[in-house]
Amino acid sequence: MFECLIKGRVVTPAGILHRGWIAVDGGRIAELGSGTSPQATTVVDYGEDYILPGVVDGQTHAGSQIGFPGIGPTTKAALIGGVTSIVDMPYDEPDPITTGQLLADKAAAIGQYAVCDVALYGTVPADPNRDDVEALIAGGVCAFKISSFEAHPHRFPRIGSGATRALIEMLDGSGLPLGLHNEDQEIVRRLAAEFKADGRTGPEHHSPSRPEVAELSATATFLALGDGLSTPLHIVHISTPKGFDITRWFRDGGQKATAEMCVHYLHFDADVDMPRLGGLLKVNPPIRGSAKEALWQVLERGDCTFVSSDHSAWPIERKTNASIFDVAAGMPGLEALLPVFFSDAASRYGQDRAAELSAEWLADRPAKFFGLGRKGRLAPGMDADFVVLKPEPYTYQSTDNPDGPGWSAYDGETFAARTVATWVRGTQASDGAIIVAEAGSGRYVRRG
Numbered sequence: 288m289f290e291c292l293i294k295g296r297v298v299t300p301a302g303i304l305h306r307g308w309i310a311v312d313g314g315r316i317a318e319l320g321s322g323t324s325p326q327a328t329t330v331v332d333y334g335e336d337y338i339l340p341g342v343v344d345g346q347t348h349a350g351s352q353i354g355f356p357g358i359g360p361t362t363k364a365a366l367i368g369g370v371t372s373i374v375d376m377p378y379d380e381p382d383p384i385t386t387g388q389l390l391a392d393k394a395a396a397i398g399q400y401a402v403c404d405v406a407l408y409g410t411v412p413a414d415p416n417r418d419d420v421e422a423l424i425a426g427g428v429c430a431f432k433i434s435s436f437e438a439h440p441h442r443f444p445r446i447g448s449g450a451t452r453a454l455i456e457m458l459d460g461s462g463l464p465l466g467l468h469n470e471d472q473e474i475v476r477r478l479a480a481e482f483k484a485d486g487r488t489g490p491e492h493h494s495p496s497r498p499e500v501a502e503l504s505a506t507a508t509f510l511a512l513g514d515g516l517s518t519p520l521h522i523v524h525i526s527t528p529k530g531f532d533i534t535r536w537f538r539d540g541g542q543k544a545t546a547e548m549c550v551h552y553l554h555f556d557a558d559v560d561m562p563r564l565g566g567l568l569k570v571n572p573p574i575r576g577s578a579k580e581a582l583w584q585v586l587e588r589g590d591c592t593f594v595s596s597d598h599s600a601w602p603i604e605r606k607t608n609a610s611i612f613d614v615a616a617g618m619p620g621l622e623a624l625l626p627v628f629f630s631d632a633a634s635r636y637g638q639d640r641a642a643e644l645s646a647e648w649l650a651d652r653p654a655k656f657f658g659l660g661r662k663g664r665l666a667p668g669m670d671a672d673f674v675v676l677k678p679e680p681y682t683y684q685s686t687d688n689p690d691g692p693g694w695s696a697y698d699g700e701t702f703a704a705r706t707v708a709t710w711v712r713g714t715q716a717s718d719g720a721i722i723v724a725e726a727g728s729g730r731y732v733r734r735g
């Protein structure tokens with residue numbers, strides 16, 4: 288007799304189990320199958336709805352505005368979107384996660400605020416220190432992140448080539464990936480000054496002022512800095528196919544080079560959507576014009592590692608400034624990640640295939656990449672983290688979430704499916720709108 292039995296169209300790595308079931312015991316998946324099911328104390332039947340592994344969002348920014356308390360609203364947005372684990376970036380207010388003590392403080396804050404599980408990136412100051420790097424590894428970070436562009440002098444500094452190479456050496460042999468925010472500082476700063484001097488400050492000037500070459504040169508330089516070492520190097524977002532080509536070139540040469548896609552690059556077209564959405568759509572690197580078709584082909588070729596949201600829930604006041612150069616970069620995406628990816632994939636490949644691709648690109652691949660052992664797949668022994676996706680159209684409104692920022696670039700769009708339940712470690716945490724999980728029920732997930 289199992290504790291709980293969940294029924295529906297179960298999406299496993301081996302395919303979809305129609306009339307499928309998952310038996311849950313002690314927060315883990317005990318067995319799964321199709322047809323005749325075992326006995327359980329509680330049975331929840333989701334009929335024809337898809338049951339996918341809980342999404343693992345590999346890129347969120349919970350603490351960049353209000354610090355650790357931002358873990359609360361960020362993880363609530365996650366549950367609404369069917370995300371059961373986030374991998375949070377280290378650029379917190381007021382201090383980035385550069386020491387073992389700061390990491391311990393953030394892990395404690397997860398135990399206070401989180402409603403879903405949270406894995407963490409660590410980072411380094413402009414002059415990295417081996418003891419701090421080792422303390423972060425011992426503390427369970429699942430990756431490190433640095434930037435080739437200074438977004439903030441203390442919180443989000445630029446790490447130069449010498450320091451980057453030193454850090455790659457420190458991480459050599461640890462197996463931990465080093466991620467890069469990939470924009471060349473000199474190119475971006477020079478062009479920003481030129482554009483501002485000319486009064487070219489509208490939304491349409493965002494992409495040309497941070498051109499593809501700024502991204503490509505930073506990507507290539509960073510990957511070249513790993514020459515001869517085994518440290519996995521990871522580009523956290525690439526906006527055009529050429530960046531993925533560069534990454535593949537290094538990979539073909541024997542280096543561990545990987546590249547991540549954010550869902551907004553697959554969904555939006557700057558030529559069409561930037562005039563409509565303006566600063567709301569400002570992210571860095573920018574969304575490009577007419578790139579998304581080729582980016583879906585990158586996915587089809589398997590040349591990207593996984594797909595993430597890069598969720599950053601700035602207040603609307605930071606997204607509506609007159610000059611695009613004064614608008615904060617980043618947008619909320621946790622609630623929309625799965626419905627958008629599923630919808631766009633379904634229009635290309637059909638709903639069953641979209642469900643399988645969602646499980647692969649949004650859960651299995653990121654969980655493996657970050658070494659989150661019991662996350663990302665529906666299989667015996669794994670954590671019982673699920674999202675139930677009802678394949679019927681609905682119109683998304685960010686204002687439905689009282690804990691969100693009240694805006695989204697996806698507002699008013701009709702998706703092909705919506706999340707109707709999110710389960711974390713065998714307990715229902717949300718019905719896709721209302722959060723029932725308590726603050727602090729989320730856990731810190733260490734690598735390994």
Ligand SMILES: [Zn+2]
Nearest residue numbers: 346348376597
């Ligand atoms: Zn990011």
